[in-house]
Amino acid sequence: xxNEHFNLTFDPWLPVLxxxxxxxxxxxxxxAKAHEIDRLEINSPLAxxxxxxxxxxxxxxxxxxPKDEDEALDLFRRGKFPxxxxxxxxxxxxxxxxxxxxxxxxxxxxxxxRGGSLPWTKLLPERASGNNATLFDHSLDDEPPLATYGxxxxxxxxxxxxxxxxLLRRMGVGSARGGPLxxxxxxxxxxxNLFETLVLNLVPYDPRADxxxxxxxxxxxxxxxxxxxxxPQSGRTRVYTWPARAVLLIDDGDxxxxxxxxxxxxPQPAMHVDPMLAYASSENGTPLPVRLRLDRAFWRDLETxxxxxxxxGSVPLVLQHARGIFKEIHGRRKSLPLRIVGQIPDQAKxxxxxxxxxxxPMDALDPKTAEMVRLAVARAEDVGQKxxxxxxxxxxxFFGTNESSALSKFVESxxxxxxxxxxxxxxxxxxxxxxxxxxxxxxxDWKREVEYIAREAWDLSKQAVGLLGRHLxxxxxAEIRFGAVIWEARR
Numbered sequence: 279x280x281n282e283h284f285n286l287t288f289d290p291w292l293p294v295l296x297x298x299x300x301x302x303x304x305x306x307x308x309x310a311k312a313h314e315i316d317r318l319e320i321n322s323p324l325a326x327x328x329x330x331x332x333x334x335x336x337x338x339x340x341x342x343x344p345k346d347e348d349e350a351l352d353l354f355r356r357g358k359f360p361x362x363x364x365x366x367x368x369x370x371x372x373x374x375x376x377x378x379x380x381x382x383x384x385x386x387x388x389x390x391x392r393g394g395s396l397p398w399t400k401l402l403p404e405r406a407s408g409n410n411a412t413l414f415d416h417s418l419d420d421e422p423p424l425a426t427y428g429x430x431x432x433x434x435x436x437x438x439x440x441x442x443x444x445l446l447r448r449m450g451v452g453s454a455r456g457g458p459l460x461x462x463x464x465x466x467x468x469x470x471n472l473f474e475t476l477v478l479n480l481v482p483y484d485p486r487a488d489x490x491x492x493x494x495x496x497x498x499x500x501x502x503x504x505x506x507x508x509x510p511q512s513g514r515t516r517v518y519t520w521p522a523r524a525v526l527l528i529d530d531g532d533x534x535x536x537x538x539x540x541x542x543x544x545p546q547p548a549m550h551v552d553p554m555l556a557y558a559s560s561e562n563g564t565p566l567p568v569r570l571r572l573d574r575a576f577w578r579d580l581e582t583x584x585x586x587x588x589x590x591g592s593v594p595l596v597l598q599h600a601r602g603i604f605k606e607i608h609g610r611r612k613s614l615p616l617r618i619v620g621q622i623p624d625q626a627k628x629x630x631x632x633x634x635x636x637x638x639p640m641d642a643l644d645p646k647t648a649e650m651v652r653l654a655v656a657r658a659e660d661v662g663q664k665x666x667x668x669x670x671x672x673x674x675x676f677f678g679t680n681e682s683s684a685l686s687k688f689v690e691s692x693x694x695x696x697x698x699x700x701x702x703x704x705x706x707x708x709x710x711x712x713x714x715x716x717x718x719x720x721x722x723d724w725k726r727e728v729e730y731i732a733r734e735a736w737d738l739s740k741q742a743v744g745l746l747g748r749h750l751x752x753x754x755x756a757e758i759r760f761g762a763v764i765w766e767a768r769r
Contacts, residue, residue: 284377284427286384287368291428292329294472295319302428305375306368309333312473313358320432323619323633324403327464328435331554333476335490335515338483340367346482347602354477354603374492377431378529382496385434387524389499390538394448397422398527398534401433403440403621403628424533438522438542444626449524450504451541457522458511458545461623462567463576464554465583467600467638468615478600478614481514481553488513491521497543499524505544512548520545553595556583568592570620574699576634577706580655584648593643601643612714613637636707639714650717654709654724658702661728662695665735665760669694672743672756692742698735705731729764736760 284291290302295316308315320326340363344350353359368375375384382388399422425433443456469475494516501507502524511517522545526538551557557565568582585593597616604614616638622630641647669689674680676688689695705727712720740753 282373282376282379284431285372286375286377286431287372289427291426291431293319305333305336306365308472309336309359309364310361312476313471315472317468317472317475322402322432322436322631323617324436324440324459324621324631325432326617326633327459327466327554327619328439329432330466330476330479331439331518332435334479335518336364336367337476337480338515339485339490339493340364342485344480344482345484347599350477350480350482350599351603351606353480354474354607358473359476371492377427377527383526384431385438385491385519385521386526387497387499387502387538387540388526390524390526390540391499392526392528392538395528395536396539398425398430398433398537399423400539401430401437401525401537403436403631422535424530424535426533430527430534434525434527437525438520440621441522442623442626442628446541449499449502449540454541455522455545456623458517458520458552459620461569461621462552462555463570463618463620465556465594465596466554466617466619467596468617478603479554479596481595481599483514488515490515491519497521497524499540502541502543505541508544508546510546510548512550514550514553517550517552551595553599556592556594558582558592570618570622570630570632572622572629575703575706576618577636577703578655578659581648581652584652585643585645586648597638597643601640604640612641613639613711637711637714639710639717641714641717647717650721651710651713654706654713654721657725658706658728661732662698664762665698665732666695668736668756668760669739671759672739672753675751675756676743692739694735694739697738698731701731701734702728732764 286304287306288304290304290307292303292305292308293300294303294308295318296311296314300319303311303315318326318329320329337359341353341360344353373379374382376382377384380388397420437457439457439459441454441457442460443454446452446454467475467478469478497507509516511520521542523542524538524540527534528536528538552567556568558568560566568579570576571579583593583597600614604611614637616636617633618636619633620631621628622632639647639651642651666689669692670685673685673688705724709720709724709727712723743753
């Protein structure tokens, strides 16, 4: 076998949807034919984000921009990427894209000690390995499945971006830092094809003082031992391709089962705003990435990415950028698909990895219009809170106690809140779609929908309680409160 093989620029490994069929393609082909490709067809939401950031990094460096919105608009109007610039750039760094190379393996450290190797499944939070919760797979650490070279490359990208911080105890490092996306919601505006999607996320860029991992000096084991190498988290493509861990994939000849593993580069604080993230202020004023939450769909936290009446709020730069292009190019279209992806960590454990898609109305980025969307979410939350209190009233009458945990457990056993929120999760995207055409009418329809679903949830819960005398008395008392909830909901 060759010392160097499987080059990510020309060997097929990225799944794409084109003409109704899914196929594999290398990076160079994907970018050259992006205007003919519908989208990346990647099952893992985390891998979709990581691969998108890889492609954007290559585009930023190959194009040296776009320097501003006008340059991005020119590119968008062109309808496809300038292949000659991309080919020239990839030719210059092609040797750094070999997954297996004696001195420059892609995104890896070539001289890591292979003793105490780990299963490759540790790279993916969706698979069971070590301390990870088993989300979608039941693989065993001592018998990991064979990964194709493409699967291993994609897992490597995911891990570098999403690995949570926690205990490591390797190469002089006891506790390792998390990747740049370890606890963040990532926002990905979508176009009508892959070319449009990439340009919508290609936020104006200054190439100075920045370098992706394949342009940087090759890391070795000595450089990462005890976190000896320290880089500022500045420069877009540096952060998009951040080496959070030292990894060396071990080639089995027909795939990958195990890898060498260690600490990566020690991230130093720097003033860097990730274009794909939204930020909220902590108690001490430090900006923190907006996160996904385990107990709720993101639409309930939508106001975190909407502009405030007195400021631009925390709108992700990719959304602001997409809006500028959208208004110039698609004047008649009023919304675009917005993918929100990310994982939900609990320290070193990953509880969930998620992808949500919403038809995002571009007008919602105007502060006055955003207030109407904010009112829609607030109405659902307010009715939901009062519905919960209605359930607690019924429980209080039923059990004759005010003990909070007992009341909460009873309400949780009912279909009340589960039905309410699950039905609204389905209904909210329709509200957003209608809102793009007529905001006021959509808001009125939404208020009626919230009331209707609240009634559904309450009726189902009454049926679940039973029809004995004490049940009926408890329902009767709660019914009075529910009537007040509906009355207030109509105001």
